[in-house]
Amino acid sequence: MSIVRTALPLVLLTGVLTGCAGLQKTDWPTCAAVGGVTGAGLGAIESTSWAGGGALFVGTMAAAYCWVHGDGDEDGDGVPDRRDKCPGTPKGVQVDADGCPPPAPAPMVEEVVVVQEETIVIRDVHFEFDKATLTAADKEVLSTIATRLKQETSTAQLRVTGHTDSVGSDAYNQRLSDKRANSVVQYLVESGVPRASFVSVEGAGESQPVADNSTADGRAMNRRTEIKINR
Template sequence: MSIVSKALPLVLLTSVLTGCAGLQKTDWPKCAAVGGVTGAALGSIQNSTFAGWGVLVGGGVAAAYCWVHGDGDEDGDGVPDSRDKCPHTPHGTPVDATGCPFPAPAPPPVAEPAPLPKQEVIVIRDVHFEFDSARLTGPDKGELDKVATKLRTEAPSTQLTVTGHTDSVGKPAYNQKLSQRRAHSVVDYLVSVGIPRASFVSVSGAGETQPVADNKTADGRAQNRRVEIRLDR
């Protein structure tokens, strides 16, 4: 037998085993198939009798070598163990090229609420009281309930100043007293629905002295009849 015929089987078998070493363990059937074909070729070099044995021997050796030396994927994430930096990733978890889970997306930034102004004035114009009286009507109380909802979030850390105002109909001295009674009436109701009385640092009446509209018109006079609540935070 020539040197070539003796060396060729060794060269072919070495090539097959080297190729299997680059595969994963799960690829051992491929290695066995290639090894079997190569084994048959090697056996046929000797004679036809050895071709059958070459299939068995070549396939078995190649499969075993692939299983022992092949690169596994223990956690089944598609990244060979030799490159897997996170070898125990839970099944089904998307991973990057290193076998590690993709980082969770950062939560969207939470917008901080705009700071409240240090001072705010709530103007109550829908409270009309009974005619020539400081007594609240049913609709008046409904409007003040809305104001109370806001004030509950402010008190007791906020100081409240309440000032009553009238239009110019009537004598100034009378309007002064009427505006003061109405301011106190508003405060008493707000206290009755849960606003701490200690939050009210001042309750007074300004009468007709601080108009915000023209007293010569009905609409202007309606705007001037009001109660203002100033919030000092």
């Protein structure tokens, strides 16, 4: 019986301290309470007069052991406090092996591709027959173009070229294309496009066809004004 009385306290005390080792430091009152009950039991084994002293002694030891050796997870991130290099991580935040949130990913920088050169081809401006005078329908079309051009930066350079079909002499078509290109520019300037943006205004006559001049549809395609935008 004396062996049991000697060994049992050691077994129970070891069990209490082992259990406390897995608790958080803030749980030391619980350790103390469990230790106190255990101590009282140990004391009672020896004598009822030892119960109070045993409770105090074992309870104190259990609380101290829990405080010193406790290795809990205060912030609940799954990383024990002894390895947690970032204590106090907000609940629900993903952490790495050190208990720290991973670094924020580098911001994505979207590269804006600026088209350096663009050509607006105007084929719906027909002018009056054999003239460079704009019709009401022509002006309506050019008003839309003016709105578009006014959105360009002040550094954009505009080059306007007039083209004709092959009907008539080369010299005649050259002069007509010049006049039509200047008529378009004049209207665009009156509509608010800065004149300084136009770095060249010229006619190419019939020299640069884009379709077959032997057909009506082809000739219509060739009668055009092109506005080249260089940014």
